[in-house]
Amino acid sequence: MDHKIQVKRLDEQKLGTVLPHVSVDCVIFGFHENQLRVLLLRLKNIEEWSLPGGRLFPDESLDDAADRVLRERTGLENIFLKQFYTFGDRNRMDNTDFHSILARQGIHLDVGHILFDRTISVGYYALVEFSQVSPALDELTEEWRWWDVRDVPAMIFDHNAITTTALEVLRRQLRFDPVGLNLLPEKFTMPELQKLYETILNKTLDRRNFQKRILGYGILTRLEERRVGGAHKSPYLYRFNEDQYFKALETGLEHEW
Amino acid sequence: MDHKIQVKRLDEQKLGTVLPHVSVDCVIFGFHENQLRVLLLRLKNIEEWSLPGGRLFPDESLDDAADRVLRERTGLENIFLKQFYTFGDRNRMDNTDFHSILARQGIHLDVGHILFDRTISVGYYALVEFSQVSPALDELTEEWRWWDVRDVPAMIFDHNAITTTALEVLRRQLRFDPVGLNLLPEKFTMPELQKLYETILNKTLDRRNFQKRILGYGILTRLEERRVGGAHKSPYLYRFNEDQYFKALETGLEHEW
DNA sequence: TAATCAATGTGTATAATTTACACAAAGATA
DNA sequence: TATCTTTGTGTAAATTATACACATTGATTA
Numbered sequence: 001m002d003h004k005i006q007v008k009r010l011d012e013q014k015l016g017t018v019l020p021h022v023s024v025d026c027v028i029f030g031f032h033e034n035q036l037r038v039l040l041l042r043l044k045n046i047e048e049w050s051l052p053g054g055r056l057f058p059d060e061s062l063d064d065a066a067d068r069v070l071r072e073r074t075g076l077e078n079i080f081l082k083q084f085y086t087f088g089d090r091n092r093m094d095n096t097d098f099h100s101i102l103a104r105q106g107i108h109l110d111v112g113h114i115l116f117d118r119t120i121s122v123g124y125y126a127l128v129e130f131s132q133v134s135p136a137l138d139e140l141t142e143e144w145r146w147w148d149v150r151d152v153p154a155m156i157f158d159h160n161a162i163t164t165t166a167l168e169v170l171r172r173q174l175r176f177d178p179v180g181l182n183l184l185p186e187k188f189t190m191p192e193l194q195k196l197y198e199t200i201l202n203k204t205l206d207r208r209n210f211q212k213r214i215l216g217y218g219i220l221t222r223l224e225e226r227r228v229g230g231a232h233k234s235p236y237l238y239r240f241n242e243d244q245y246f247k248a249l250e251t252g253l254e255h256e257w
Numbered sequence: 258m259d260h261k262i263q264v265k266r267l268d269e270q271k272l273g274t275v276l277p278h279v280s281v282d283c284v285i286f287g288f289h290e291n292q293l294r295v296l297l298l299r300l301k302n303i304e305e306w307s308l309p310g311g312r313l314f315p316d317e318s319l320d321d322a323a324d325r326v327l328r329e330r331t332g333l334e335n336i337f338l339k340q341f342y343t344f345g346d347r348n349r350m351d352n353t354d355f356h357s358i359l360a361r362q363g364i365h366l367d368v369g370h371i372l373f374d375r376t377i378s379v380g381y382y383a384l385v386e387f388s389q390v391s392p393a394l395d396e397l398t399e400e401w402r403w404w405d406v407r408d409v410p411a412m413i414f415d416h417n418a419i420t421t422t423a424l425e426v427l428r429r430q431l432r433f434d435p436v437g438l439n440l441l442p443e444k445f446t447m448p449e450l451q452k453l454y455e456t457i458l459n460k461t462l463d464r465r466n467f468q469k470r471i472l473g474y475g476i477l478t479r480l481e482e483r484r485v486g487g488a489h490k491s492p493y494l495y496r497f498n499e500d501q502y503f504k505a506l507e508t509g510l511e512h513e514w
Numbered sequence: 515t516a517a518t519c520a521a522t523g524t525g526t527a528t529a530a531t532t533t534a535c536a537c538a539a540a541g542a543t544a
Numbered sequence: 545t546a547t548c549t550t551t552g553t554g555t556a557a558a559t560t561a562t563a564c565a566c567a568t569t570g571a572t573t574a
Contacts, residue, residue: 231571
């Protein structure tokens with residue numbers, strides 16, 4: 001899960017037209033091989049990893065900017081995105097580091113350039129279907145990789161803290177987010193859905209009680225098909241009933257897990 | 258509850274030294290006469306009301322800026338403050354309005370001034386003890402007033418939406434916020450505490466079950482004293498046990514109300 | 515090809531929690 | 545001194561959550 005392909009061109013002109021002082025950073029969650037993973041980037045000539053992020057264009061809302069970053073990085077449209085916190089410590093970014101990072105990307109701005117002014121970052125998290133994502137690199141990025149959330153590498157600035165906060169909020173907000181719908185493929189088995197919840201919550205759940213509860217919400221449809229090919233007894237496939245799912249999420253999924 | 262006193266001097270110099278593009282706005286909640294109230298300001302020569310807010314100084318964290326705004330407005334130190342959402346729609350502020358608002362305060366900036374660049378606002382809510390607050394006006398503000406949250410007036414920009422969101426988040430986060438400790442005086446009765454919860458949640462709760470539950474958390478100490486002077490049977494006074502309260506809040510108050 | 519192994523599908527009894535509910539005592543007021 | 549409203553207090557019933565086991569399936573391997 002280590003890639004150095006699909007280089008996109010960066011329009012360097014853009015740098016002059018973005019807003020200073022504000023950025024967005026995205027924590028992109030995916031689920032694969034029973035692991036909750038985040039998609040991280042590594043900038044050219046930089047050892048530490050980064051969250052996908054960027055600046056706002058003057059006429060762009062925060063949500064639109066986050067959506068654009070996501071689209072550019074994953075190629076996905078209509079991604080589930082949620083603003084979760086805004087990071088505004090005075091020294092969250094070290095300007096010297098920032099200057100050096102840009103310089104190593106071949107971008108040479110005056111140290112007094114307004115882009116080096118202190119910058120707050122609005123954090124968003126995304127829930128994406130792992131198999132649908134084809135991450136893209138641009139001129140500044142050298143590598144992308146899905147990391148297990150339990151084992152993320154050292155990151156620039158306060159990106160480790162941002163990632164930690166995203167996970168905390170995701171856990172706390174589980175009842176209100178369509179995690180199943182967004183992190184799993186269209187058809188999935190009950191054990192797969194349970195594993196997803198167990199992985200996010202980092203604890204095991206009783207199999208029969210989980211099924212009883214989740215079916216009780218009336219948000220799942222059991223298909224005639226079963227998942228074949230695996231060893232052991234073939235489990236049924238399920239699909240979410242989107243309408244009822246979103247209706248149920250409006251008030252939250254009742255229980256806390 | 259309508260005041261035109263305590264005018265503070267504004268250091269106009271400051272305007273030139275604050276960051277553009279970013280502001281903080283504070284929704285200050287208080288509890289009085291069985292009403293949940295928010296403290297709003299009215300700017301000179303402006304009909305609509307405003308949330309207390311302001312810009313960041315270059316060396317100030319978001320939290321510090323919110324804290325400063327609160328301190329300036331309420332005279333309180335060590336206020337409970339919580340960041341709840343960042344508002345970043347492209348057109349949340351109308352620049353023409355903003356220009357006109359400043360002009361009517363006697364502040365005449367060029368329409369192209371960077372302070373008129375689109376600005377995002379980081380929303381904080383505060384929980385304050387009503388009786389402790391002595392709101393202060395400055396050169397720009399003409400009036401302050403506590404408004405029942407169910408009946409706030411028309412406000413500038415998106416301040417009505419910000420207020421609504423603050424209340425929604427407060428309700429959803431009730432389990433995690435020390436509302437009792439911050440909104441009530443040091444000593445209070447069980448019926449007063451219940452009224453606070455009922456008011457925030459906008460629903461009635463069973464008296465005996467409420468008491469059973471809240472006492473079950475072990476965060477209250479019943480004093481020997483009773484509240485005297487009221488009509489009818491004198492209720493006991495209680496005090497929060499802060500240590501245990503904060504410990505209980507770490508994982509949330511278990512139940513949802 | 516039969517036996518083995520691990521995962522899946524399924525229901526009930528018990529424990530824990532939540533809810534509903536009423537009467538006596540207090541203190542001001544008429 | 546009677547009245548009125550509020551406060552203090554406990555239990556039974558209903559609901560919800562938890563704990564738990566065996567038969568079936570399908571691949572693997574003996």
